[in-house]
Amino acid sequence: MKVVVLLSGGVDSSTCLALAVKQHGAENVYALNIMYGQKHSKELSCAQKIADYYHVPYHLIDLSLIFSKSNCSLLQHSDQPIIHKSYNEQLKDLGGSGTVSTYVPFRNGLMLSCAASFAQSIGASAVIYGAHADDAAGRAYPDCTPEFVEYMNKAIYEGTGRELVIEAPFLNSNKAGIVKQGLELKVPYELTWSCYEGNDQPCGSCGTCIDRKKAFELNGAVDPLLQSTK
């Protein structure tokens, strides 16, 4: 059975890819990455390296024009700075729940739809992506919630003539749970990139850097990206 994995080059999607390769064999796995106009291209080159590492074909599609009117802080043309606070703190600032400034309008819905069109075109049966509970908390990223995934899955199933499903294997895990599985699978995390800034080293203080560091620590491990900066 052929599957398409949405691969951004971060921890979650790289672990998804490792799991898919283990379950389906590299010959049945296709990696798809989407450019949406992000501020830096570092994670794009990381995604390519991860796909190469696992010997799976890598496809890149540019959807950045769709977001040309958005002022989300992740986007190249945005004048909003990346907020250097943990997601928990950002949610507190929002009064407990609400979308964070790094939420890109319906990005995951668009990526999943894109993956569905691509997947059905090549005769694949599933689209796999790395949504997880931490991103869904407080609806910080509403396009990561279990409700969203459930409805999107049903929309894709019905809309493709019942040929395709979404799998979100980490939907009930947090990032620490993903890293736990990834360490067992020996995911080459030194090739991944999560930081929202595109510098040589992770900034260590944006929401995703804070979450990533904690996820490794909770597994008694050190993020190889931080090791190499010592």
Added chain:
Amino acid sequence: MKVVVLLSGGVDSSTCLALAVKQHGAENVYALNIMYGQKHSKELSCAQKIADYYHVPYHLIDLSLIFSKSNCSLLQHSDQPIIHKSYNEQLKDLGGSGTVSTYVPFRNGLMLSCAASFAQSIGASAVIYGAHADDAAGRAYPDCTPEFVEYMNKAIYEGTGRELVIEAPFLNSNKAGIVKQGLELKVPYELTWSCYEGNDQPCGSCGTCIDRKKAFELNGAVDPLLQSTK
């Protein structure tokens, strides 16, 4: 309230646009068209003309690369011919139900997702599109069925942080019902294009030509595109 209308330049979406302009005022309506690699560009120029007619801004986004692996007969690179039979006959050939060869993989899901990202970026509250009962019959186009629209609507609502909905005002109408409304709204159907072939005049024998002609006839009217060929 701002709304985004998916406008392809055919009968259904042009009537959608007319209805949206009547309900919300031209100043609140945005037309969005998606290139998906279709065999001809005739409907693109028609969509532009319809948007101009109604004085609404027109945005065009190219998603054709996503479908580069599909062999759907509507696509430029496909070696499959357009079938010159009515949808009813095509469904009979498929044993009563199934996707027709002009179904583009999850195209409507992708277009709606694209429209959702665009709409939320500009602060719109709804995405409007022209799915109707004829296209849904026998799941000829599975991405036009009420089930698909329901789940996609819920996915977009949840995935945008409950800021955006889909409206499909013709979901329970057939094409004749759409033309009935359109004639009342004085939609300039002479500017629209439906035929799957990109010739000077409609071929008259592809599924959409047959449906279009019948829809006008059922309203005791003649399609202005056919009038001008006399």
